[in-house]
Amino acid sequence: MLDLGKYTDAKCTKQNMSVKYDFTGKVVLITGSSSGIGAATAVQFAKAGAQVVVTGRRADKLAEVGEQCLKVSPKGIKALEVTADVTKREDMRRLVDQNIKHFGKLDILVNNAGAGNPTRIDDKYFYDKFEKLMAINLNSVVYLTHICVEHLEKTKGNIVNISSIGAMRTVVGFAPYGTAKCALDMFTKCMAAELGPKQIRVNVINPGPVRTEFVTAMGSPPELADKMMDVFNKLMPVGRVGESDDIADHILYLASDHAAFITGSNLVSDGGVLAANAINGDDLVVLITGSSSGMGAATAVQFAQSGASVVVTARRADKLAEVGKQCLKVSPKGIKALEVTADVTKREDMRRLVDQTIKHF
Ligand SMILES: NC(=O)c1ccc[n+]([C@@H]2O[C@H](COP(=O)([O-])OP(=O)(O)OC[C@H]3O[C@@H](n4cnc5c(N)ncnc54)[C@H](OP(=O)(O)O)[C@@H]3O)[C@@H](O)[C@H]2O)c1
Known part of the structure; x- marks a missing residue:
């Protein structure tokens, strides 16, 4: 990495x-x-x-x-x-x-x-x-x-x-x-x-x-x-x-x-x-908050397309699943995004988000 x-x-x-x-x-x-x-x-x-x-x-x-x-x-x-x-x-x-x-x-x-x-x-x-x-x-x-x-x-x-x-x-x-x-x-x-x-x-x-x-x-x-x-x-x-x-x-x-x-x-x-050798995103793990829609979702998909491993997170699990699907579709190596349902205003959620990211990738 x-x-x-x-x-x-x-x-x-x-x-x-x-x-x-x-x-x-x-x-x-x-x-x-x-x-x-x-x-x-x-x-x-x-x-x-x-x-x-x-x-x-x-x-x-x-x-x-x-x-x-x-x-x-x-x-x-x-x-x-x-x-x-x-x-x-x-x-x-x-x-x-x-x-x-x-x-x-x-x-x-x-x-x-x-x-x-x-x-x-x-x-x-x-x-x-x-x-x-x-x-x-x-x-x-x-x-x-x-x-x-x-x-x-x-x-x-x-x-x-x-x-x-x-x-x-x-x-x-x-x-x-x-x-x-x-x-x-x-x-x-x-x-x-x-x-x-x-x-x-x-x-x-x-x-x-x-x-x-x-x-x-x-x-x-x-x-x-x-x-x-x-x-x-x-x-x-x-x-x-x-x-x-x-x-x-x-x-x-x-x-x-x-x-x-x-x-x-x-x-x-x-x-x-x-x-x-650092531009393709191959070795990158990218965590994007607010990635269930709009700019965050677009950023996640673009990083996935460049080969990065992507962590998407927001409160709406169904929306995250949709973005996760799009990421998988464009990922050159078929890397599945990690979806973490979490609220950025809650410390315990943020701690869990980071822990899951590190554990997973
Ligand atoms: N930025 C980078 O990261 C990067 C990296 C590697 C290489 N480059 C290369 O650097 C060069 C300059 O790009 P830039 O980064 O300075 O981007 P830019 O700010 O978007 O500038 C691109 C320039 O090309 C002109 N242009 C685009 N299509 C044109 C067309 N059909 N007819 C006439 N002019 C046209 C644009 O003018 P109008 O829109 O007014 O026509 C604009 O002046 C490009 O060759 C690009 O491939 C950029």
Whole structure:
């Protein structure tokens, strides 16, 4: 069983050392820059003097990011905001055209836009979801690279792709996402080999869990997303999940001349989760109070789906039985949830709950 105790004390946070990059005169296009990692990356590039193109489907969010970029830009350079969908070829063509028309060139392409959506092979809508996730996470990168290469060749530019540790190990329920990201890793290497002679470098970053809108974008309520991050915090050898700026730091590094000899590389940025083999929930025992309905029930089912052993508890035994059934259905190893009928306001119930959990698991 995973020893959580050893992961909860220390946190690897940033000290006061900082690297100062200078991207003055460079034009950087970042997809998926309306939130999360992409937004942080746009702001960091703007701060380092770059001319930045931000893009996503939500115009209001892009305007917010644009404002932040302007605020930090040393020469007060306004970001170009282009509302576009990466799965639509005509949008991508318009994005590149507007970029070239506005800034005259392209130096750095950050293929960051991406999304997940849990599904299993026997789901009715599995294949629809598969096609959609391949379009967002893989095909969009392939197409954008295809139409940007002529511009990157002129500037001897580079590309940074954003993959995931989901490309490197399975997460049950995320086959389409993992497959798309795994293909993205291979595409990166193929492009590095093909474009090296044109002096274009191509690299990929594989983040672990990062606190962004990624989970809510899949339809989970923000409270559930926060809860998941709290649990992930305890799974991380470095004691915390990633923040968008962690990944943005790596993007700037790979895009900079400090990485002039790096191409075709994967940079894994996951707080040690892969090394510790700790993300599938296989070794986790998770106790969720208030899990007979609503958010608690949904949390129990999601943890069960990730392979965890789940303890569900509340006052209504019949409801707990229903949730228990759902957990069993999605558990990859068929682990039965422990159902404990208890009242959280009664100390003796809480003591019994913990005793039963420890005895059982
Ligand atoms: N957060 C994590 O734990 C994590 C871990 C590993 C890898 N990643 C990867 O990191 C990248 C950034 O994700 P994030 O964590 O920053 O999540 P996020 O906050 O949800 O950002 C996703 C970005 O992608 C854009 N996007 C999604 N679908 C799009 C579409 N069809 N057309 C255009 N833009 C689209 C979104 O913009 P609009 O909604 O405005 O279109 C948003 O700006 C993704 O590739 C993700 O797979 C994240």
